[in-house]
Amino acid sequence: MRSGGFPCRVDGCSAQFRVLDASSMESLLAASAERTAHEASTHGYTHPRPVDEPRRASPYIAKTKAKNA
Numbered sequence: 342m343r344s345g346g347f348p349c350r351v352d353g354c355s356a357q358f359r360v361l362d363a364s365s366m367e368s369l370l371a372a373s374a375e376r377t378a379h380e381a382s383t384h385g386y387t388h389p390r391p392v393d394e395p396r397r398a399s400p401y402i403a404k405t406k407a408k409n410a
């Protein structure tokens with residue numbers, strides 16, 4: 342089994358931040374926050390935040406509209 346946790350995202354760094362309880366959202370967030378803090382303090386690295394993708398218009402609605410047009 343692969344070690345559960347978050348690896349440091351900086352190339353060449355093997356730091357891992359263990360998730361104490363993989364079923365706990367709090368543990369996941371805590372490990373993630375720990376890693377982010379490590380990256381920032383140790384490497385001066387800030388991982389870009391994932392951008393929320395804009396919700397796409399439902400293709401079903403688009404089709405229906407096209408038919409009625």
Ligand SMILES: [Zn+2]
Pocket residue numbers: 349350351354355356379380383384
């Ligand atoms: Zn690191």
